[in-house]
Structures are given as structure tokens and as C-alpha cells.
Amino acid sequence: MTYCVAIRIDAGLCFVSDSRTNAGVDNISTYSKMYTYEDPTRRQLVVLSSGNLATTQGVIAQVKKDIKKRAFKNLANLETLEDIADYIGEISVEHQGKHTGGGKPFEASFIVGGQIRGQKHGAFLIYPQGNHITTSRDTPFLQIGESKYGKPILDRMISPGLTLETAALCGLVSMDSTMRSNLSVGPPIEVLMYSLDSYNAQHRYRFEESSEYLRQLHAAWDERLKEAFGNLPPIAWSQTWDQPMGQER
Amino acid sequence: MTYCVAIRIDAGLCFVSDSRTNAGVDNISTYSKMYTYEDPTRRQLVVLSSGNLATTQGVIAQVKKDIKKRAFKNLANLETLEDIADYIGEISVEHQGKHTGGGKPFEASFIVGGQIRGQKHGAFLIYPQGNHITTSRDTPFLQIGESKYGKPILDRMISPGLTLETAALCGLVSMDSTMRSNLSVGPPIEVLMYSLDSYNAQHRYRFEESSEYLRQLHAAWDERLKEAFGNLPPIAWSQTWDQPMGQER
Structure with missing residues (x-):
């Protein structure tokens, strides 16, 4: 499993990812799930990945190859973050189609975020189906992988x-909560803070x-x-049940 | 969905449960998921339920009927908490077997806890398969239903x-975290605190x-x-990556 989170705030973006992969509890490895592309002063992009490792490695390898051979679509020339999310979605669907895993698809999810010069900063979550969503002011973060344990604090x-x-x-505490409750999420933990309009990380x-x-x-x-619990309002003893329950004899 | 938690500490037991049931997001109802049986000065039992509502209602109805007709096995005469967990497991499996739901079983999970005079207090989680686990000093709580959001705080x-x-x-904060992150868990919230050797709730x-x-x-x-975050150690700026990543051009 995996846990990755991207947070979009007015001041920039934060990305946090773990590095544990597993195929059963007795086959655990360490792989970074954070890939960055930087074109100083012009664009800074971060890709987080979750899901089947063969698929995510295949997708990232393709992304790198496309940059190197200056493909028609690549991270260096696509015009908007949304176009980049579309592009990663396309590659992901293509890679998943290659190996169907005997009925159980080798799915993968991605988050891509960053900033392209002259545009707003942003982040997109790309589903295994290739479509994507972005953040809003009400929901300024995106999660992939084992997301439930770390969601309440966010x-x-x-x-x-x-x-x-x-x-x-917050991202680190959310990660810490997830690691504590789920063995399949583990260090090294990578954190990247992108400051608005800096075009570097x-x-x-x-x-x-x-x-x-x-x-620490x-x-x-x-x-x-523990301190916080000491300062909570005590349970309202005066409150009673609307109706007595049970007590059948 | 549902969220129920039972906590066993040296001082006694705490039970917290929500009351929302749903069949799709447009069919939401309110049912208590906490059933209690009390025989003052001799035994106090609490049953929490999660899963298919028809199954849990059927099981609780059977439990009540067995008490009323003084069945060979019932909550009033079974000797230990473990026997009671076995008994509820048996009824649950039987009820699930009646209606197989076209392949998708109408599963249910239960927590039963309390104290029988002369014995230790305790709590058991009963799986849909009828078998059960109890708490330990390292794991002093049990959860059923939508358990992930509320687990880190516990x-x-x-x-x-x-x-x-x-x-x-803690149980209430765990419930609050779950309600905030998952629409299918909701009030009224029921809380029961059982004080050791009191045999009443x-x-x-x-x-x-x-x-x-x-x-409040x-x-x-x-x-x-929010205050707690203000007192955390700032991110260790001196720390750097073991190896630079990405940056392919």
C-alpha cells in the first residue's frame, strides 16, 4: 500500500509521500513515490504515485522517456496542469491495458501538482480510469492510497x-497517523514544499x-x-436518554 | 454504514455507537445500535451491532426472545462473556444463512461487552463468520463498521x-472524526460507561x-x-535528501 497527500494553499503546495511497497506482508520494499520535474524559473512539477508498482514505474519511465525524446506531449511542453493530468491519465490507462492481471487490473492512481509560469499553482488527482479531479477552497487537499486514517486531521x-x-x-502528522495504524505505509517519508511563484522546490x-x-x-x-484531552469539556452528565433501552429480563 | 467502538480499561468499559443506517445515500434512517441487558448486582451486558440492518435486527430480536422464553442459552444464563460471544456468533451465522442476498451475503458484526458477577469485565468482537476476538492490554479497544477514520486517535x-x-x-472524538469524514455515520450518538463491579450502567x-x-x-x-500544531517541532531544515531526484530535462 501507499499513502500520498498533496495540499494546495494560497502560499503554495505541499507534497508528502511514503516509500513502502508490498506484495503481501512478507515482500516489502522501498521505492520513492515522488517524482519531480523542474525547469527553473518556468515550471515545477511533482508527481506522486500509488497502486501497482509495475504500472507506476512503467508510467514514470514513459514520462521520463517522453521528456528525453521531446515527444509531442511531455511534461516540458504541455501548456497547462490540466493537460498534464490528461496526459498522465492516458499513459496510465495504456499501461494498465497491457497487463490485465487475470481479471484483477493492475491499477494505479497519481497526483500531479506544481506551477507553470504565468498560471496558478494547482494539483490534480488522476484516477485509475484516467479522469481527474482538482482541489477547491473547501477541499484543499488530495489523497491517494491508504487515505482514511490520515483524513480526519486534514x-x-x-x-x-x-x-x-x-x-x-499537517501532512506529516497525517502520515504519522497512517503509519501507526497501517503497517503497509512506512518510511522513508518524503516532503516537498513548493512556494508560490518560485518555480523551484x-x-x-x-x-x-x-x-x-x-x-520527535x-x-x-x-x-x-494528551494535553488537548485535558482541556475538553467534560461529558454533560445532566443529559439523559430519550428513552430507556433494553433491560429486558 | 456504522461506527461502534468498545474500550476496555482497568476502571471499566466504554461503549460508543452512532445511529445512522443507509441503503444508498438517499435512504437514510436512524436506529440505535446499542442494546443493553441488565440484571442488577449480577450482570451487565452491552451489544453493539454493525452491518446489514435486517440481520442485526433479526439477531437482536432472537436474543430478546431467548431471554423471554428462558431458552437453554440466553444472555441471562450463559456463564461467561466468551460463551455469550459464541452464542451471538451462532445466531448471527444462522440469520445470515437464511437470506443469501444473491451471492452478496447480508453480513453483520457485533461487539459484546460487560461483566458477569465474580468475573473480569471484558469485550468481544464477533466477526460475520461467528468467531471472535477480545481485547488485550496492548489493544484495549475494538471497533466495528467504518473504523479507519477514528482509529489513529484511539x-x-x-x-x-x-x-x-x-x-x-476519546471514543467521542473518534466518533466525531468519523462523522466528519464519512457521511454514512451520524447522530444520535450513544455513549455508555460501565464502572467496574457496578453491575449497572x-x-x-x-x-x-x-x-x-x-x-462544543x-x-x-x-x-x-490547532494549538497543538503551534507547539510542534519545526521541520528540520538542515535535513537534505539522500539523493537528488528527478530533474530530467
Whole structure:
């Protein structure tokens, strides 16, 4: 499994991805799921991938090849982020069609985000079927992979006005929650913060399993949550049931 | 869908359940998923249910009927909590066998917990197949239904030494996270706190959709989380990638 999240705020974009892949619990490997393309001062793109590893590797290899041979459509020349999402969707569907896996398709999902000079920054989630959705002000984040464990903290915290740093922390806490609850999501954790109109991704981090920072963050968050519980309103004892239940004898 | 959780701590047991059932998003109803049986000073039992409503209603109706007609096996005479879990598993499998739903079985899961005089308190999760698991000191809670959204907060917070009140608050926050992320889980929310060796469940609450307390809890938790983020260690800027990625031109 995998967990990747992209957050779009006014100040830019944050991307967080894990690096664990597995085919059964006894066949676990480490692969980065974050691919970046940068054309300094003109475009910065980040692709996150989830799903069948053969499919995602095939798609990313194709994306790289198309850039190299200056194909008609490639990450360097497509005009908009939406065109890029369409393009990745097309390649993904094509690759999935090649190997049908005896009925169970080798599906993959992608997130692509970034900024092209003169345009707004943005992010798109590309479904296995090749179609895509983008963020809105009400839903400023996209998730692929094992998304449920890490969703509540994003639902509560992410709003367009956050700083990049806070958004990245939310992404990391969301990742930490997912790792704790699901073995198939694991480090190294990659984080990329893209600052609006910078056209480069200077703030990239890769946190290994042994990372002292990840350990600190995990411990600090646990500590803060325990404090938070101490400050919640006590259960309203006066409230009673509308109707007594059960009690059959 | 449904979300129910049972928490076993040294001080007793907490049960939290929602009341929404749905058959598609345009067919939503309200049913309690918490059934209690009390024999004051001798036994207190709580059953939570999740899954196909016809199955869970059929199982609970059978449980009530067996008590009434003093069947050979019923909630009033079975000797241990484990026997009770076996018994509910048997009825559940039998009911599921009656209606096979054209290939898709009408599955149901249950949690049963409580205390029988002279024995330890406990809780069991009964799978649709009729077998069951119980809690441990490392895993002091059980969940049925839409469990992923609400699991991280329980994983972080629940330990056997908590007070009943704190455990119930954790259960409510876990429920709040689930409701926020999944439309098919909704109020009224029922909470029951069972205090060790009390053999009664005097602390029962039912929070309606309009509940001022639920609103306050939701707002307070959001507030506390935002504060918590302000106190996290900032991302370790000095850390760099092991290897530069992408950047193909």
C-alpha cells in the first residue's frame, strides 16, 4: 500500500509521500513515490504515485522517456496542469491495458501538482480510469492510497490560509497517523514544499526510518494530544436518554 | 454504514455507537445500535451491532426472545462473556444463512461487552463468520463498521490506566472524526460507561444531532488541535535528501 497527500494553499503546495511497497506482508520494499520535474524559473512539477508498482514505474519511465525524446506531449511542453493530468491519465490507462492481471487490473492512481509560469499553482488527482479531479477552497487537499486514517486531521486543519510549514506539518502528522495504524505505509517519508511563484522546490526532505525528527514529531504530537484531552469539556452528565433501552429480563 | 467502538480499561468499559443506517445515500434512517441487558448486582451486558440492518435486527430480536422464553442459552444464563460471544456468533451465522442476498451475503458484526458477577469485565468482537476476538492490554479497544477514520486517535490515546471519563471522551472524538469524514455515520450518538463491579450502567447518554455538548466538543477539539500544531517541532531544515531526484530535462 501507499499513502500520498498533496495540499494546495494560497502560499503554495505541499507534497508528502511514503516509500513502502508490498506484495503481501512478507515482500516489502522501498521505492520513492515522488517524482519531480523542474525547469527553473518556468515550471515545477511533482508527481506522486500509488497502486501497482509495475504500472507506476512503467508510467514514470514513459514520462521520463517522453521528456528525453521531446515527444509531442511531455511534461516540458504541455501548456497547462490540466493537460498534464490528461496526459498522465492516458499513459496510465495504456499501461494498465497491457497487463490485465487475470481479471484483477493492475491499477494505479497519481497526483500531479506544481506551477507553470504565468498560471496558478494547482494539483490534480488522476484516477485509475484516467479522469481527474482538482482541489477547491473547501477541499484543499488530495489523497491517494491508504487515505482514511490520515483524513480526519486534514479535514480539521487544512485551510487555504495556512503557512507552508504548517501545511507540511499537517501532512506529516497525517502520515504519522497512517503509519501507526497501517503497517503497509512506512518510511522513508518524503516532503516537498513548493512556494508560490518560485518555480523551484528547494525545500525537500527525506526522513529515514531512523530520523530523529520523525521520532520527535511523533512524541510531541502524542504529548500535545494528551494535553488537548485535558482541556475538553467534560461529558454533560445532566443529559439523559430519550428513552430507556433494553433491560429486558 | 456504522461506527461502534468498545474500550476496555482497568476502571471499566466504554461503549460508543452512532445511529445512522443507509441503503444508498438517499435512504437514510436512524436506529440505535446499542442494546443493553441488565440484571442488577449480577450482570451487565452491552451489544453493539454493525452491518446489514435486517440481520442485526433479526439477531437482536432472537436474543430478546431467548431471554423471554428462558431458552437453554440466553444472555441471562450463559456463564461467561466468551460463551455469550459464541452464542451471538451462532445466531448471527444462522440469520445470515437464511437470506443469501444473491451471492452478496447480508453480513453483520457485533461487539459484546460487560461483566458477569465474580468475573473480569471484558469485550468481544464477533466477526460475520461467528468467531471472535477480545481485547488485550496492548489493544484495549475494538471497533466495528467504518473504523479507519477514528482509529489513529484511539491508537495514540487509549491505555488501560485512563479514567472512564477520558476513555469516553476519546471514543467521542473518534466518533466525531468519523462523522466528519464519512457521511454514512451520524447522530444520535450513544455513549455508555460501565464502572467496574457496578453491575449497572447508570452513565448512559444519547446525544442528538442538535446536541449543544457535541457541538462544543467538536469546536473545542478543533481549537485544541490547532494549538497543538503551534507547539510542534519545526521541520528540520538542515535535513537534505539522500539523493537528488528527478530533474530530467
